[in-house]
Amino acid sequence: MIRKLLAALAALCMTSAATADVLVDNVNGYTIGADGRLIRFGAMLVGDDGKVERLYQRGEKVQRTKFRFDGKGRTLLPGLIDAHGHVMGLGLNAVQLDLSDTKSLAEAQSKIAAYAAANPTPRWVIGRGWNQEAWGLGRFPTAAELDSAVRDRPVWLERVDGHAGWANSAAMKEAGITGKTPSPAGGQIEKSGGQPTGIFVDAAAALVGKVVPPALPRTRDQALDRAQDIMLSNGLTAATDMGTTPDDWLVMRRAGDDGRLKVRIIAYGAGVESALAIAGTRPTPWLYGDRLRLVGVKLYADGALGSRGAWLKQPYRDSPGARGLSFVTETELLNIMSRAAMDRFQIAVHAIGDAANAQLLGAIEELANTYKGDRRWRIEHAQIVDPADLARFGRNGIIASMQPVHETSDWRMAEARMGIERLGGAYAWRSMIANGSPLAFGSDFPVESPNPFPGLAAAISRQDPSGEPPGGWLPEQRVTLEQALAAFTRGAAYAGFAEDRIGSLEKGRWADFILVDRDIFDVPTPRQLRETKVVETWIAGKKVWPS
Numbered sequence: 001m002i003r004k005l006l007a008a009l010a011a012l013c014m015t016s017a018a019t020a021d022v023l024v025d026n027v028n029g030y031t032i033g034a035d036g037r038l039i040r041f042g043a044m045l046v047g048d049d050g051k052v053e054r055l056y057q058r059g060e061k062v063q064r065t066k067f068r069f070d071g072k073g074r075t076l077l078p079g080l081i082d083a084h085g086h087v088m089g090l091g092l093n094a095v096q097l098d099l100s101d102t103k104s105l106a107e108a109q110s111k112i113a114a115y116a117a118a119n120p121t122p123r124w125v126i127g128r129g130w131n132q133e134a135w136g137l138g139r140f141p142t143a144a145e146l147d148s149a150v151r152d153r154p155v156w157l158e159r160v161d162g163h164a165g166w167a168n169s170a171a172m173k174e175a176g177i178t179g180k181t182p183s184p185a186g187g188q189i190e191k192s193g194g195q196p197t198g199i200f201v202d203a204a205a206a207l208v209g210k211v212v213p214p215a216l217p218r219t220r221d222q223a224l225d226r227a228q229d230i231m232l233s234n235g236l237t238a239a240t241d242m243g244t245t246p247d248d249w250l251v252m253r254r255a256g257d258d259g260r261l262k263v264r265i266i267a268y269g270a271g272v273e274s275a276l277a278i279a280g281t282r283p284t285p286w287l288y289g290d291r292l293r294l295v296g297v298k299l300y301a302d303g304a305l306g307s308r309g310a311w312l313k314q315p316y317r318d319s320p321g322a323r324g325l326s327f328v329t330e331t332e333l334l335n336i337m338s339r340a341a342m343d344r345f346q347i348a349v350h351a352i353g354d355a356a357n358a359q360l361l362g363a364i365e366e367l368a369n370t371y372k373g374d375r376r377w378r379i380e381h382a383q384i385v386d387p388a389d390l391a392r393f394g395r396n397g398i399i400a401s402m403q404p405v406h407e408t409s410d411w412r413m414a415e416a417r418m419g420i421e422r423l424g425g426a427y428a429w430r431s432m433i434a435n436g437s438p439l440a441f442g443s444d445f446p447v448e449s450p451n452p453f454p455g456l457a458a459a460i461s462r463q464d465p466s467g468e469p470p471g472g473w474l475p476e477q478r479v480t481l482e483q484a485l486a487a488f489t490r491g492a493a494y495a496g497f498a499e500d501r502i503g504s505l506e507k508g509r510w511a512d513f514i515l516v517d518r519d520i521f522d523v524p525t526p527r528q529l530r531e532t533k534v535v536e537t538w539i540a541g542k543k544v545w546p547s
């Protein structure tokens, strides 16, 4: 008992010795004010609690402190917050075998063999990113070619586009695949001479995928560490985890318990069951010094536009007769949302197509009569909205949680799917602001890169990295850099009930900030904004990256 007490005291002394007021001096600082306007400052005083004490204008006399950090005139921004990402997905992708840079089958084979040797613990070797076109192979690779790299353990590798998987013989054996296994609806088992070749296209991939064991706890811990490094190196000090499973939560809790949780995670349970399993009957408190909280529930109203799963009011132009997938009936949606709202979970619903957005807006309008108070209903993506429905976003304080890079990645595909005449309310950032809908920006990582600077560039230009289309796509929906930065900081914090803690640099907020290699408000082109590099990332007044 006494030993425990002494240890606790020692720990206390150490932390207080390590912290004291710090003056972050000589910076070109920016933050977004409560009115949405840009605030500039030249120095920032951070208290020994890791929170902002005050900002100083440039040239203003600063308080003397024991510790002074010289920013050397560099540009300082609030830590960026991704309002919609998938933290474990980012990390798991990063720790798996990545074949996307291989130029030949032989190079891929040696990379697979080396990875398997370096990672002996997981029984299955899992990876992705292969592309037989990039190898100049002119055909799919085979199980036998994979066996020559790894024979004694199952190997399962997803193609670069996610539409095919490549298995070795051990993996097919474990999945019970033989020459007699029929191809499922919507998929194809590639065969040669009646025998499976090792390639499983689309729905057939699930035949192998379903026997792949879930990642080991150790692998998941590594994945979270990697995800945090990737976030910090990109200037993200916090992220919303859209669809946290109970397993994910345990990984995050382990990191918090071990003192490995550096970034702040605002979690939304993957469906009501996950939220209830994680949090019981109400959102959790903030844990680990405001680094982890489960605040709400993530639900789905439809699919995605690329696979024609987005639910549309009128048929797809490039697939007449098809209107996409409605995931839930009106009644089901109302029931699940009520179930979550009863326990005061915040509700975030994925809606891409104009029919799904309209259905969800209707559900919120109905529920808002019953579930009153500060609810902050969130619509995730809000990609294709009927212009007639845009104004409904501003009512009931609905948050538009949008991803600027989706617009620059998708505009050609959106035109093919629907035709430009039906896209008047597509990726309509400026309309959301004009209608009074709080705007939160994110990237949907790992679907897109977690780097927020391409997002900022897309938001102000509506041009992709190659400058297409000239003048921007539906350019009237561009926002200003101030508005875009606000959506990536204050807006993203507000969207997660965290604006009293993060999202701006002002008295009482955590001193979460980044130093970057250029003055983003003084770059002439979107390209220069996109190429901004993060130099240092600080959380709670301490430098956490590079470590």
Ligand SMILES: [Zn+2]
Pocket: 084, 085, 086, 242, 444
């Ligand atoms: Zn997502």
